[in-house]
Amino acid sequence: MHAVFDGHNDVLLRLWQNEKKGGDAVAEFTEGTDKGHIDLPRAKAGGLAGGLCAIYIPSGDLVLKEPDANGHYVTPLSEPLERAPSLDIAMEMASIALRLERAGSWRLCRTMTDIDHALADDKFAAVLHMEGCEAIDADLTALEVFYAAGLRSLGPVWSRNNIFGHGVPFAYPMSPDTGPGLTDIGRELVKECNRLGILIDLSHITEQGFWDVAKLSDQPLVASHSNPHALVPVARNLTDKQLDAIRESKGLVGLNFAVTMLRADGRENADTPLSDMVRHIDYLVDKLGIDGVAIGxxxxxxxxxxxxxxxxxxxxxxxxxxxxxxGGAELAKLCRDNWFRVLRSAWHDTENA
Structure with missing residues (x-):
């Protein structure tokens, strides 16, 4: 079995939602459930050794548009979120992450040494990520607090706009060049992430935002859960030009399992063959090299x-x-080692260099 380190999941969102309905987040993750995709028993069964676990504030007004007869659809961007309730939700999800660590259900990792120790101890190696920074204030004060709590990766935007930048809609077919990029405050966020050693994730940002980050950041360019636009032209996928820039920066793309981003017809159909996933991996390896492709x-x-x-x-x-x-060495890179390389670089982690 090849151990897998996954670049993006929303297990904290699911646990938070179920806890709001009276559930027990720690018990659900630790003991297992028939809900969703990830818990400790299923992670162990599938060789999922850890991953980037997202704090994501849901958009209640988002309703994915049904495709027309040609399979085409455009879902308007969600309305921007208010900061105060977003901060409350982010704190509640961070609390779940901390409680899972206190219960011994996973290890919250802040360095590559933490990840190494977690894997050696057969503990799920969780890295705290923020998908859309609605919980962060314009002065970036909250960023310091979340960093102290373990935040080591963030995407400035989800597929909606905020004070830091602009997101791409869920649409097929559509270019990712759908609007402006970073705001002035977003540029300051990138600089502060570089200073602290917080990975910047480009998976939901507009193409212009991608290039804005590329000009500012000293990190490898990373899209944690995106696929090639040349194979499936959804707005969320990456153009060849973007892939070229990621390769040049020694960055990484994590394969997104979302069927709408894997299927040539862009449809939401679970009967999507593994060959479609392999096709995307092959394309990414051809464009990025074996060192630039992972799982997200x-x-x-x-x-x-x-x-x-x-x-x-x-x-x-x-x-x-x-x-x-x-082969075995290539699978090790795709499954985990490429993520470890990029995290080490973004975190300025020299202990394991």
């Missing part, structure tokens, strides 16, 4: 192929990649 499942945030279904099915993808000709 979007578990608990998207409909994934039925042959994967949950974290317990991860080895089905690994087996498909092996059958497609990827």
């Amino acid at each position: 499942s979007d578990f608990d945030g998207a409909l994934v192929p039925r042959e994967i279904s949950t974290a317990a099915g991860l080895q089905n993808l690994v087996d498909a990649l092996q059958k497609a000709g990827y």
